[in-house]
Amino acid sequence: MSFISYLVSGLSLGSIYALIALGYTMVYGIAKMLNFAHGDIIMVGGYAAFLAMSASWCPIWLAMIISVTVCTVLGVVIEKVAYRPLRSAPPLAVLITAIGVSYLLQNIALLTQSATPKTFKSIAAGAPPFLLVFEGKAPLFFTKLSDSPYGGESPVLTISMETFLAIVVSLVIMAALTLFINKTKAGKAMLACSEDRGAAQLMGINVNATISMTFAIGSALAAVAAMLMCSAYPLLSPTTGSMPGIKAFVAAVFGGIGSIPGAMIGGVLLGVIEQLSKAYISSQLSDAIVFLVLIVVLIIRPTGIMGKKISEKV
Amino acid sequence: MRKTTKNNLITFGGTTVLAVVMAVLSAAGALNSKTSGLLIPMGIYIILAISLNLTVGILGELSLGHAGFMCIGAYVSGAFSLVFQNTISPVWLRFSLAIIFGAVMAAVFGILIGIPVLRLRGDYLAIVTLGFGEIMKSIANNIYLTEDKNGLHFGFTNPPSGIDSETKRELLKGPIGMAAPQDTTIWAVIAVLLICLAILMMFIDSRSGRACMAVRDNYIAAQSVGINVTKYRLMAFTLSAAIAGAAGALYSHSISLLAAKKFDYNLSILILVFVVLGGLGSLRGSIIATIILYALPELFLREAGNLRMLLYAIILIVMMLWTNAPFGIRLRERILNSGFVMKLKAKFNRKKAGAGGAENE
Amino acid sequence: MSENNPALEVRNLSIQFGGLKAVDDLSMTIEKGALYGLIGPNGAGKTTVFNMLTGVYKPTSGSVLLEGENITGRSPTEINKAGIARTFQNIRLFKAMSVLDNVKAGLHNETHYTAIEGALRLPRYFREEKRVTEKAKELLGVFGLEKELDTKAQNLPYGKQRKLEIARALATDPKVLLLDEPAAGMNPNETAELMDTIRFVREKFDVTVLLIEHDMRLVSGICERVTVLNFGQELAQGETSAVLNDPKVITAYLGE
Numbered sequence A: 001m002s003f004i005s006y007l008v009s010g011l012s013l014g015s016i017y018a019l020i021a022l023g024y025t026m027v028y029g030i031a032k033m034l035n036f037a038h039g040d041i042i043m044v045g046g047y048a049a050f051l052a053m054s055a056s057w058c059p060i061w062l063a064m065i066i067s068v069t070v071c072t073v074l075g076v077v078i079e080k081v082a083y084r085p086l087r088s089a090p091p092l093a094v095l096i097t098a099i100g101v102s103y104l105l106q107n108i109a110l111l112t113q114s115a116t117p118k119t120f121k122s123i124a125a126g127a128p129p130f131l132l133v134f135e136g137k138a139p140l141f142f143t144k145l146s147d148s149p150y151g152g153e154s155p156v157l158t159i160s161m162e163t164f165l166a167i168v169v170s171l172v173i174m175a176a177l178t179l180f181i182n183k184t185k186a187g188k189a190m191l192a193c194s195e196d197r198g199a200a201q202l203m204g205i206n207v208n209a210t211i212s213m214t215f216a217i218g219s220a221l222a223a224v225a226a227m228l229m230c231s232a233y234p235l236l237s238p239t240t241g242s243m244p245g246i247k248a249f250v251a252a253v254f255g256g257i258g259s260i261p262g263a264m265i266g267g268v269l270l271g272v273i274e275q276l277s278k279a280y281i282s283s284q285l286s287d288a289i290v291f292l293v294l295i296v297v298l299i300i301r302p303t304g305i306m307g308k309k310i311s312e313k314v
Numbered sequence B: 001m002r003k004t005t006k007n008n009l010i011t012f013g014g015t016t017v018l019a020v021v022m023a024v025l026s027a028a029g030a031l032n033s034k035t036s037g038l039l040i041p042m043g044i045y046i047i048l049a050i051s052l053n054l055t056v057g058i059l060g061e062l063s064l065g066h067a068g069f070m071c072i073g074a075y076v077s078g079a080f081s082l083v084f085q086n087t088i089s090p091v092w093l094r095f096s097l098a099i100i101f102g103a104v105m106a107a108v109f110g111i112l113i114g115i116p117v118l119r120l121r122g123d124y125l126a127i128v129t130l131g132f133g134e135i136m137k138s139i140a141n142n143i144y145l146t147e148d149k150n151g152l153h154f155g156f157t158n159p160p161s162g163i164d165s166e167t168k169r170e171l172l173k174g175p176i177g178m179a180a181p182q183d184t185t186i187w188a189v190i191a192v193l194l195i196c197l198a199i200l201m202m203f204i205d206s207r208s209g210r211a212c213m214a215v216r217d218n219y220i221a222a223q224s225v226g227i228n229v230t231k232y233r234l235m236a237f238t239l240s241a242a243i244a245g246a247a248g249a250l251y252s253h254s255i256s257l258l259a260a261k262k263f264d265y266n267l268s269i270l271i272l273v274f275v276v277l278g279g280l281g282s283l284r285g286s287i288i289a290t291i292i293l294y295a296l297p298e299l300f301l302r303e304a305g306n307l308r309m310l311l312y313a314i315i316l317i318v319m320m321l322w323t324n325a326p327f328g329i330r331l332r333e334r335i336l337n338s339g340f341v342m343k344l345k346a347k348f349n350r351k352k353a354g355a356g357g358a359e360n361e
Numbered sequence C: 001m002s003e004n005n006p007a008l009e010v011r012n013l014s015i016q017f018g019g020l021k022a023v024d025d026l027s028m029t030i031e032k033g034a035l036y037g038l039i040g041p042n043g044a045g046k047t048t049v050f051n052m053l054t055g056v057y058k059p060t061s062g063s064v065l066l067e068g069e070n071i072t073g074r075s076p077t078e079i080n081k082a083g084i085a086r087t088f089q090n091i092r093l094f095k096a097m098s099v100l101d102n103v104k105a106g107l108h109n110e111t112h113y114t115a116i117e118g119a120l121r122l123p124r125y126f127r128e129e130k131r132v133t134e135k136a137k138e139l140l141g142v143f144g145l146e147k148e149l150d151t152k153a154q155n156l157p158y159g160k161q162r163k164l165e166i167a168r169a170l171a172t173d174p175k176v177l178l179l180d181e182p183a184a185g186m187n188p189n190e191t192a193e194l195m196d197t198i199r200f201v202r203e204k205f206d207v208t209v210l211l212i213e214h215d216m217r218l219v220s221g222i223c224e225r226v227t228v229l230n231f232g233q234e235l236a237q238g239e240t241s242a243v244l245n246d247p248k249v250i251t252a253y254l255g256e
Helices: A002-031 A038-054 A060-086 A091-113 A161-183 A185-195 A197-202 A207-232 A242-255 A260-280 A286-300 B003-027 B033-058 B066-083 B091-117 B122-140 B186-204 B207-217 B219-224 B229-252 B265-278 B283-300 B302-324 B326-336 B339-354 C046-053 C076-082 C099-106 C115-119 C123-142 C158-171 C188-205 C216-222 C240-244 C247-254
Strands: A130-133 A140-142 A156-159 B144-148 B151-155 B169-173 C008-017 C020-030 C035-039 C061-066 C084-086 C176-180 C208-212 C225-230 C233-239
Touching (some): A002 A038, A002 A207, A038 A207, A161 A260, A185 A207, A260 A286, B033 B229, B066 B122, B066 B229, B207 B219, B207 B229, B219 C076, B265 B283, B302 B326, C035 C188, C046 C176, C099 C158, C123 C158, C158 C176, C188 C216, C225 C247
Parallel strands (some): C035 C225, C084 C176, C176 C208
Antiparallel strands (some): C225 C233
């Protein structure tokens, strides 16, 4: 039984990683840069929602909208101010700038919100958990154990509302994003920019606008991830976003950078690996194991599970 | 004399003079204890900065795991000193061996991690080295080394099994850390710094250094003139790791209790800030930037530690925009070509000519 | 390896990217000391041929023989050591390094001391550095760059960047020199000068030259033989004047 509950918590964590990884993978695919600050946008999203919710008049749905708006604007502004001027600069300069932005956001948060962690009020607060009851062949869902026709003795798996939401929301978002990219004009413009920016420009696509839009979508996803993550793991501090951000990048690489289903698979796999190694190997070494997996994956298959080979044109 | 040689001599001489003067002032009691206390960590940071500059500035790859190599050097040398604390009697000999051992082990890890990792480039390399640093930190945070009458016991649990409790002596204590003998003196730091600086300068200004820079500027062209790209990437990465290991050794012998959590991602970033402000590829710049960014805030901004980190973040962004963004480049050129700077230059050149220095430009 | 082997022999060389045959069954024989042209419309696969000859791409089939020695499938580094050097269509200099250091990097395998001898400044370092620096200066003199030794390569004007790239390639002491559009972006005077330089280089360095070029004055002016590529396939081959007057070739360039 415990294995399945670890697996479920891994799926939940992995779904959050997947949402963050989607942001990384889209930005990487189109702007060809590693947006190191992506994890810290999550942190900003968390604080935005937290501050909004701490005002008594603000309902949860409004806090969510505020958080998404703040992150979207922040993502676009960062791109415009820090990354766009460096579009033709060497990759090293862009990467260092991104690290600077990440550090900047963390330290602004530290100065304005202090290092003391805040307790985040779950967006699903008060919602009863699901109980999954195993009896015979068919697992059954209930919200109260007394509703079970088998009585109280069957093995029970509790799935919190937060876990449930994380998995469902990320699945829905991924489906929506895939549709958006393949079916809409704006989405196709993004695909074109990721293939060949110069050619896309010649075809009349506004490259700057497309890159801005990519940052906007990625940052909005980061806000969603922030609320799901802070609901499941309710401590919020200025460094909340950095480790999940880095791990989500690992997930994006794992799944193949630039690939949307890859980000999803990579995120979920990474979450499951992390939770299982916490449970069965060592909770202190679980981060080390995650990074070890990354190194092994990159050695065996540098382009990730779903990635395609990118080679420089000579 | 060649321009490079001259520049190197100025940097090396200046560093030597400055370091010795500070050490003598400190020994004579002319500095307050706060300033004196800054000298050893500052020297260690300078060593780290120049070694990272080899990877980032000369090889052109961003390593975010520099703290990991420092961690290896710190732990290996510390354990060495603790194990031989009563066996090797002259402290200088034991300490020298500890530093060398720490540097060599860091180099070994540099090769082991470099062989797979250096097949990657750019963002991937950065993230993998970051991961490597985190792995090293996690492992160091969980190792226990205990000595008893049967010898050394090593493990990931406390205490490692089968310890004789009568004669046990705990050397590495997991998250609590390690208390290596405090052998690091300002003179030891100066010696290691000058040796590392000299080696780096001579390495960079040689066939190997040229090969590394060629790989940095254009690896396809470097291959096309017969340079073995992998070999030189590995060589620079390993040398950089070894020097970081030596810095780690100095570090672990300079504080009373060393905990692995010190060697985190933030430390790697801090060193990167020094390197970036000083200018990628410039050892002299790294030294000056470290002095400015480390010592000045410590002396004047101590109260506002967070403000300092904010400053570092802004430096990273502004430096990159300044050196790489089109408007930064334009602004820089405008300043360099402005009347004031031109006048200064002309004055300087006249002076040089007046002094009889018939330098050819 | 007999004396009579051609400098470079390409046998049935093909490469496929996905479904596209970028180069299809190309064969050429380039005699020692020749000045050989590889021409064709844009996208014909000329640079791809260079990339296969220098190991940047691995051919799908076929082989490359350098003075009779099969070098197919070797790495770019090994192929340069075997004796092929090249320039690039989109100039690839070591931008942040000085002009002198660019050529000294080209002399990398000519510089005989180890990394440790260099880092410890043992006597061989000084001896070799002196020798190599002289050699580099001499080479730069051939291309009229002796006044710009300390200039950063990226600060050179375009024409001089092209020359520096040729000097760097020659520094590796090649048997065969591949030039990818050496006259691109040059005005007629510069092109004329370049033609003289290429002829001079062939004599002085005893090297076989294979070049890709769109400037037909240059091709007809200095190439003894040419191969015309079109859509990855050989369209014509032979003496320059004959090939350039071939109706097939004219059609390929100008259309029907």
